[in-house]
Structures are given as structure tokens and as C-alpha cells.
Amino acid sequence: MTQTQLNVEQSNATSFDAVTENHLAKHAIQVHKFGGSSLASSQCINRVLEIIKSHCQINDIIVVSANGDTTDHLFSLYQLAQEQLQASLEEQDPRPLEAAVAALSKQQQALITELLNANNAKQLIHSLAADIEQLKAWLTGDLSAHHNNILAFGELWSARLLSALLNEKLCPSNSIDARDFLVIDNEVDCLVDTATSAAQLRQHRQFGKLAVITGYISKDERGHTCTLGRNGSDYSATIVASLVDARNVTLWTDVDGIYSADPRIVPSARKLHRLPNGVAKELGRLGNPVLHAKTLLPLINPLTEHHTHLHVASSFDAQVAGTEIGKFGQIAKQELSVTYLNDLLLAHSESFIGEAANKVRAEFAPICVDDKQGFVVITQAQQKALSQWLASHDTEVKFNPVSIIATVGHKVAERGDIKARFKRSLRSVKPLHLVNSDNSHSVIAILSEPCTPEILNNVHHDMTKDARHIGLVVAGLGNIGQRFLELLPSQLAKVEALENTHLVGLLSSKKALINNDGIDVNQALSLFEQDSQGYDNQQLLSWLSHHPYDELIVVDITPSEDFSLLYEQFFQQGIHVIGANKWAASSSTAHYNNLIQQAERHHSIWLGNTTVGAGLPINFAIDDLRHSGDEINQIAGIFSGTLSWLFETYDGSTSFSSLMLDALQQGITEPDPREDLSGRDVQRKLLILARKAGFELSLDDIDCQNLVPEHLQALDTQAFLARADELDEFFADQLARANADNACIRYVARLQATPQDDSANGLKLTAKVSLEVLAKTDAFANLTPCDNIFQISSRWYQDNPLIIRGPGAGRDVTAGGLHSDLVNICQQLASKQNQVKIKGIN
Numbered sequence: 027m028t029q030t031q032l033n034v035e036q037s038n039a040t041s042f043d044a045v046t047e048n049h050l051a052k053h054a055i056q057v058h059k060f061g062g063s064s065l066a067s068s069q070c071i072n073r074v075l076e077i078i079k080s081h082c083q084i085n086d087i088i089v090v091s092a093n094g095d096t097t098d099h100l101f102s103l104y105q106l107a108q109e110q111l112q113a114s115l116e117e118q119d120p121r122p123l124e125a126a127v128a129a130l131s132k133q134q135q136a137l138i139t140e141l142l143n144a145n146n147a148k149q150l151i152h153s154l155a156a157d158i159e160q161l162k163a164w165l166t167g168d169l170s171a172h173h174n175n176i177l178a179f180g181e182l183w184s185a186r187l188l189s190a191l192l193n194e195k196l197c198p199s200n201s202i203d204a205r206d207f208l209v210i211d212n213e214v215d216c217l218v219d220t221a222t223s224a225a226q227l228r229q230h231r232q233f234g235k236l237a238v239i240t241g242y243i244s245k246d247e248r249g250h251t252c253t254l255g256r257n258g259s260d261y262s263a264t265i266v267a268s269l270v271d272a273r274n275v276t277l278w279t280d281v282d283g284i285y286s287a288d289p290r291i292v293p294s295a296r297k298l299h300r301l302p303n304g305v306a307k308e309l310g311r312l313g314n315p316v317l318h319a320k321t322l323l324p325l326i327n328p329l330t331e332h333h334t335h336l337h338v339a340s341s342f343d344a345q346v347a348g349t350e351i352g353k354f355g356q357i358a359k360q361e362l363s364v365t366y367l368n369d370l371l372l373a374h375s376e377s378f379i380g381e382a383a384n385k386v387r388a389e390f391a392p393i394c395v396d397d398k399q400g401f402v403v404i405t406q407a408q409q410k411a412l413s414q415w416l417a418s419h420d421t422e423v424k425f426n427p428v429s430i431i432a433t434v435g436h437k438v439a440e441r442g443d444i445k446a447r448f449k450r451s452l453r454s455v456k457p458l459h460l461v462n463s464d465n466s467h468s469v470i471a472i473l474s475e476p477c478t479p480e481i482l483n484n485v486h487h488d489m490t491k492d493a494r495h496i497g498l499v500v501a502g503l504g505n506i507g508q509r510f511l512e513l514l515p516s517q518l519a520k521v522e523a524l525e526n527t528h529l530v531g532l533l534s535s536k537k538a539l540i541n542n543d544g545i546d547v548n549q550a551l552s553l554f555e556q557d558s559q560g561y562d563n564q565q566l567l568s569w570l571s572h573h574p575y576d577e578l579i580v581v582d583i584t585p586s587e588d589f590s591l592l593y594e595q596f597f598q599q600g601i602h603v604i605g606a607n608k609w610a611a612s613s614s615t616a617h618y619n620n621l622i623q624q625a626e627r628h629h630s631i632w633l634g635n636t637t638v639g640a641g642l643p644i645n646f647a648i649d650d651l652r653h654s655g656d657e658i659n660q661i662a663g664i665f666s667g668t669l670s671w672l673f674e675t676y677d678g679s680t681s682f683s684s685l686m687l688d689a690l691q692q693g694i695t696e697p698d699p700r701e702d703l704s705g706r707d708v709q710r711k712l713l714i715l716a717r718k719a720g721f722e723l724s725l726d727d728i729d730c731q732n733l734v735p736e737h738l739q740a741l742d743t744q745a746f747l748a749r750a751d752e753l754d755e756f757f758a759d760q761l762a763r764a765n766a767d768n769a770c771i772r773y774v775a776r777l778q779a780t781p782q783d784d785s786a787n788g789l790k791l792t793a794k795v796s797l798e799v800l801a802k803t804d805a806f807a808n809l810t811p812c813d814n815i816f817q818i819s820s821r822w823y824q825d826n827p828l829i830i831r832g833p834g835a836g837r838d839v840t841a842g843g844l845h846s847d848l849v850n851i852c853q854q855l856a857s858k859q860n861q862v863k864i865k866g867i868n
């Protein structure tokens with residue numbers, strides 16, 4: 027959802043016409059609809075004001091429901107009045123009705139005075155008083171003729187109040203009574219007279235004023251008030267959107283999206299971030315408590331092919347991304363949900379067989395039809411009409427009470443695997459029939475008993491247990507990043523834990539390719555070459571904060587400190603990070619501790635197994651010892667694949683610099699090999715392991731011997747590589763001295779924690795990384811070139827230290843280690859509980 031600031035420019039109000047509307051629109055129009063619970067109290071209305079401030083522009087449109095339970099209140103007034111009319115003279119008592127009217131009036135007055143300044147409140151209370159007089163007259167007069175007029179007061183008052191508040195606090199606004207423009211044919215299921223309604227709406231919108239339109243109500247061609255039925259205000263919003271060709275409609279409500287099942291009954295229901303139009307319609311048809319099929323009708327204009335996207339978002343927590351309904355690609359089409367309806371009827375009749383069934387389809391839009399076996403499922407409310415209709419066809423009908431449970435998803439009825447899973451999930455329930463919906467977006471099981479919460483939970487579990495969708499963003503497409511991507515297709519194909527993981531973003535330092543519908547992993551790099559675009563961190567963070575996945579993982583395969591500085595914001599968004607990049611894990615103590623805290627607070631997982639020892643499980647081993655209660659007191663070894671390769675290979679027959687260039691070529695070194703030769707890479711690795719082992723120290727606490735001569739230290743990488751032979755003299759000299767003592771040179775990392783009574787935690791730490799002269803028999807002196815060795819002494823490993831040894835750098839092992847982290851995170855996420863946010867479902 028785009029976040030825009032309300033443009034509060036003042037301007038003279040002029041009438042809109044089609045031409046000025048197009049010229050003056052700064053952006054595509056958006057319609058925002060606020061439901062009754064979002065407008066229930068002055069506190070709620072103030073929250074709505076904040077949402078309007080941050081999400082709307084002046085030429086957008088607001089559609090409102092009645093405040094809180096005002097419509098119910100009006101409806102009960104109508105019923106009370108009806109009882110009065112039907113009572114005998116002796117039984118008549120006007121007092122309850124008068125008291126109820128007074129209570130409603132008081133409630134409205136309270137809202138007005140709490141929200142508006144005295145002057146504006148006075149004007150609105152004056153209008154309210156006139157309406158209350160009118161209401162009383164209708165309640166005691168020709169009641170049935172005014173049923174809809176009475177109900178219409180709720181939206182009228184709500185729109186008037188919000189508009190007045192906007193005028194007072196935010197921007198010019200006018201309230202529009204939908205009966206001034208919206209013409210529907212109530213006989214034909216609220217069919218809209220689009221041409222007339224659009225033309226009349228244009229006349230009522232005023233340039234430079236934010237329009238607040240009443241939901242739920244409209245007029246028929248004779249000008250009489252009509253209501254749009256259950257969830258009518260949502261329908262009003264999408265109708266208005268179609269009349270002005272709006273790009274987006276946001277239904278601000280009291281739930282934060284559409285779930286894979288009713289979350290009040292199914293605690294493990296997950297939010298569906300993106301729903302294709304057809305699937306959303308089917309969900310609405312089959313009992314979703316938030317979506318209603320009618321609401322979705324105006325979203326697609328078959329003539330202009332204009333598609334309006336619909337968002338469902340919570341006005342109680344506007345920052346939480348809701349559900350988007352529109353036209354999406356493959357990933358959104360994989361979403362599955364389970365819905366149910368009780369109190370239905372199964373009707374068998376010959377008139378439902380073959381071609382004849384199309385008539386009942388057209389006339390009654392049953393929940394499902396089986397034209398081979400000759401049955402339909404309908405609501406109880408349809409029973410009488412269906413019986414009469416069949417009687418007129420001279421056919422008999424048999425009704426049985428039933429319920430349905432359905433699995434809903436894009437073309438599920440055509441997917442054998444889904445149908446088989448659905449069937450298996452219903453084994454213990456023994457459905458009477460399984461029927462494909464006509465649009466193929468659902469498979470419906472007809473049950474002879476009501477669908478219980480237990481059935482719903484079990485079926486939902488079986489249908490959606492593996493359905494968590496994980497988005498993967500890969501940052502860094504160099505030496506290691508490319509290898510990671512090469513391995514990705516086969517990993518996705520064979521590792522079960524990665525089943526719903528989708529590559530959705532690729533980043534280099536300057537360009538990004540982001541695709542919410544997924545990037546084809548088999549062509550990732552060529553698609554990046556072809557379609558990537560320039561980006562900055564702000565754009566990246568904005569996309570990341572609105573991504574449509576259950577979880578998002580960023581794999582940082584860059585060498586960039588700048589990129590590592592984004593981790594804090596990633597964690598704050600609940601995004602998980604896998605880092606090959608060592609900057610964050612070896613940053614200052616304060617920064618590092620803060621990252622750990624942020625990750626914990628937002629339930630983000632941060633893994634960096636490859637930061638030390640590439641794919642070797644050294645980080646895991648130290649983590650495991652520490653969390654199992656062991657105490658590590660010494661870590662030592664050869665931590666650099668590059669330096670291992672160089673010193674194991676260097677015997678003087680080839681110059682040191684040409685070996686270094688060879689290592690660079692093999693992808694062992696850091697992008698700038700001075701990172702290795704300076705000891706900084708080893709220093710970082712020792713710090714990372716020390717922190718894992720539970721010691722608090724910083725880079726400065728680790729003595730580091732820099733092997734790069736001073737005059738080569740400040741050059742840029744290319745200049746350094748061009749002058750690499752200036753390294754040779756120093757290393758030839760070091761080698762000659764070691765050889766003279768029948769020894770060898772190795773770059774070694776050592777951390778020692780010695781018990782010491784006067785230090786704060788009773789331990790004295792010494793840490794250094796340096797070139798050492800070792801006996802040729804030393805364990806650190808006989809490695810396969812490029813191998814790392816880690817030697818850990820602890821309470822449990824005292825006399826005979828734990829040794830981990832193996833390749834410590836290189837494309838394959840590092841990319842493999844990153845894949846191991848990816849599987850690890852996906853496995854952890856598989857057992858993560860959903861956090862459902864609901865204030866209540868209307």
C-alpha cells in the first residue's frame with residue numbers, strides 16, 4: 027500500500043467534470059472505506075483521522091458506515107414503532123420508543139461534542155435535532171414507507187460528522203449523501219445504473235475538497251431510498267471506485283486481513299496476503315466473514331478491463347500489512363483456505379439434472395449444483411422460493427438439512443493433488459458428496475451434520491499445514507552470490523523445508539530486481555541483467571516493509587558495511603537475515619548487542635554460519651557447547667582459507683604475489699585480498715567466535731598483525747593488485763627465516779580466557795591474530811591448502827581439545843553453507859505460530 031501524505035492545499039470549491047478531474051488528479055484516485063467499528067467512538071474516529079492524514083490525498087474518496095451500532099439502533103427503533111402500531115389502544119405506551127430515540131440522539135450528540143469545537147458542534151447538533159424530529163415523525167407516521175429512510179440516518183450522520191471533523195482539523199471536505207447520485211435497481215440485486223450514477227457523482231464532488239460519502243444507501247430510479255444489504259458499505263465503496271475508475275479501494279475494518287479460515291475458530295489460520303479476484307469472490311460466496319461476493323463485483327470492468335485492487339486493512343493497526351485482492355501471478359495462486367457454512371439445505375429434484383440445471387443456476391445461484399446426480403445446496407431462506415419455482419415446473423423436491431465445508435483456491439477443482447488431500451482430510455467426517463464449484467475455485471464437501479470447530483480445525487490443518495510462503499531476497503551477486511543462485515533450483519526442488527520458498531528479490535550495489543510474483547530461479551541472473559533497475563535503500567526498505575509473504579529472508583552475500591547497517595531495520599520489520607557478510611557480527615559491541623536485541627524482540631532469525639569457516643559447522647558447535655552448559659576457555663586455529671592456502675602452498679618456487687592473485691581468481695580471498703593479508707578478516711572471525719562463546723569484546727581487544735606493507739595499505743583495490751609484487755620481498759624473507767629453523771609460517775588466531783580473581787567476571791581475556799613460526803609437526807602446520815582448523819578447549823574438552831577441520835573458503839563450500847542456513851531458517855519457521863490480529867469480525 028502506498029503511503030502518501032494528505033495534500034492539504036486550500037482551493038476554491040468548483041464542480042468536478044471529467045476533464046478537470048483527469049488534469050488535476052496528482053495520482054490515481056483511491057477509495058477508503060471505514061466500517062462501523064472503525065468509527066464507533068471519538069477515539070476510533072480520531073484514529074481514522076490519522077489514517078486519512080497519512081494515506082489519502084485530496085482527490086481521494088472516503089466512504090463511511092454508520093458509527094458503531096447506530097444502524098442496529100435505528101432498526102430496533104423501527105421494530106419498536108412497528109409493535110406500537112400493531113398494539114391495541116390500551117396496550118400502547120409511547121415511552122419506550124421515545125426513550126430509545128432520546129438515547130440515540132444523546133449518543134450522536136456525545137460524539138459530536140467530543141470531536142468538534144463548540145461552534146462546529148453547535149451546527150451539527152442543530153442538523154441532528156432536525157433529523158431527530160423527522161425520525162420521530164416517520165416512526166409515528168407512515169412507518170413502512172420510510173423503513174429505508176430511517177436506516178439511512180446512520181450513514182448520513184457518520185459522513186456529516188467525519189466531514190466536519192476533517193474541515194476543522196485536516197483539510198477541506200464535503201459530505202455527500204449517496205442518494206444524491208447512486209441509482210440502483212433493487213429488483214435486480216442492486217444493479218447499478220452506472221452512467222447516471224457516475225454523471226451525478228461528478229456533479230457532487232467538489233474540487234479541493236475531500237469527499238466523504240455515505241455507504242450502504244442509494245436510491246432507485248424513482249428517487250426512493252434503497253439499502254445495499256449486508257456489508258452494503260463495502261459494496262458502496264467498490265461501486266464508487268468503479269464510477270471514478272479508482273486504482274485502489276481500502277476497506278479499513280476491525281480485522282487485519284483475510285485469513286485461511288475464520289481465525290476466531292481456527293487459531294492456526296494464516297493471513298492471506300494476496301488473493302486473486304476469482305478466489306476472493308468464491309471465499310465471499312462461501313462464508314468468509316470479511317469478504318462478500320457482491321463487494322467484489324464492481325472491481326473488474328469487463329468493458330474497459332480496468333482492474334481495481336482491493337485492500338483489507340485494520341484501522342486499529344494501520345501499519346500492519348493487510349490482504350490485497352487483485353490480479354496476481356503464480357505464488358498468490360497457490361494460496362489455499364478453508365471455509366464453511368451451516369444451516370443449509372440439500373435439495374434433490376429431476377429439474378436439477380443436465381441442461382435444466384442451468385435454469386436453477388440462473389434463478390437461484392445455489393451454493394453448489396451437481397447436474398449429474400440432480401441436487402443443489404441452497405440457504406434456508408431460498409427454500410420457499412425454490413419450492414414455488416419447482417411447483418410451477420410440476421416437479422417434486424426433497425430437502426435435507428446439511429452444512430458445507432470447502433477448500434478454496436485458484437482452480438483447485440482442477441488440481442488432483444489438492445482434491446485428494448481434501449478428501450483425505452475428510453476421511454473421518456464421511457461427506458455425503460464432494461462437488462466442484464462451477465468456477466473451479468472451490469471443492470465443496472456436503473456434510474449431513476453441522477460443521478463443528480473441530481472439523482474446521484482438522485481440515486484446515488491438513489489442507490494448509492505446509493502453506494507458509496517465504497520470500498527470499500539475495501543481496502550480492504558476485505563470486506559467492508552467483509554460486510548460491512546456481513545451487514538454488516536444485517535445492518528448491520529437493521529439500522522439503524524449502525517447499526514454499528520463492529526467490530523474490532535480487533540486489534547488487536546499484537540495481538535491484540524485485541518481483542512479488544517470484545523470479546524464475548532457473549534464469550535468475552539473466553532476468554537480473556535484463557530487468558533490474560536502479561534503487562536506493564529507502565526504496566528497498568519501503569518494499570521490504572510491505573512485502574506480501576508470511577516471512578521474508580534476506581541473504582546478505584555482499585562485502586558491504588553499508589548493507590550490514592540495514593540489518594537493524596530488517597529486524598524491526600521481522601525480516602530474517604542470513605549473512606556471509608562479516609561486518610554486522612563483528613561490529614562494535616553496542617551495535618552488535620542492539621542487533622541481537624532487535625532480532626529477538628521482533629522474532630527475526632539471524633544466522634551467519636559462513637562468516638567463519640565458510641560451510642564448516644564451527645558456529646553451530648560453539649553455540650551448542652555454550653547452550654548446553656559448557657564453558658569455553660580457549661579458541662585457536664587457522665581461520666583464513668586464503669592464508670591457509672597461501673602458506674601451505676608457498677615454498678618460494680612461485681612468488682607470493684602470484685599465489686595471492688591465483689587465490690583471488692579461485693574465489694577464496696575477500697573481494698580485496700588485503701582484507702585477508704591485513705589479518706582483519708581473521709580478527710573479525712575470532713571476534714565472531716568469541717562472541718558466540720559468550721565473551722564480550724570488540725575488534726580493538728584483538729591484537730592484529732597486518733601483513734600488508736604500509737605503502738600498499740591506502741591504495742584502491744586495482745592499484746594494489748597492480749603492485750602486488752611489492753609484497754614478495756617480505757614473505758620471501760619470512761619464509762627463509764622459518765626454513766633456517768626447519769619451521770614454517772602460519773597465520774594463527776588465539777583467544778585465551780584465564781581465570782583471574784580481580785577481573786569483573788573472573789576471567790582475563792587475551793586475543794591476537796598474527797603470523798607465527800611453527801614446528802613443521804604442529805597440528806596447525808599440516809593442513810590441506812585452504813583448510814581451516816579450529817581448536818576449542820573447554821570444561822568438557824580440557825586435555826584433548828575439540829577439533830573441527832576442513833575447507834574454510836571457496837565458492838562451493840560457502841554457497842553450500844548459506845544453503846544450510848536457509849534450510850535451517852525455513853525449518854525453524856515451519857513451527858512458528860501465527861500472530862493473528864483481530865479486534866473482532868462484524
Ligand SMILES: NC(=O)C1=CN([C@@H]2O[C@H](COP(=O)(O)OP(=O)(O)OC[C@H]3O[C@@H](n4cnc5c(N)ncnc54)[C@H](OP(=O)(O)O)[C@@H]3O)[C@@H](O)[C@H]2O)C=CC1
Nearest residue numbers: 502503504505506534535583584585586606607697835836
Ligand atoms: N570467498 C569466500 O570463500 C567467502 C566469502 N564470504 C563473504 O561473502 C561475501 C561476498 O564475497 P564475494 O562474493 O567474493 O564478493 P564479490 O565482490 O564477488 O561480490 C559482491 C557482490 O555484492 C554486491 N554489493 C556490494 N555492495 C553492495 C550493497 N551495498 N548492496 C547490495 N549489493 C552490494 C556487489 O554488487 P556490485 O557488483 O554492484 O558491486 C556484488 O554483486 C563477502 O562478505 C565475503 O566476506 C564469506 C565466507 C567465505
Ligand SMILES: N[C@@H](CC=O)C(=O)O
Nearest residue numbers: 666667668695696835
Ligand atoms: N577470504 C576468506 C573467505 C572466507 O571467509 C578466507 O580466505 O577465509
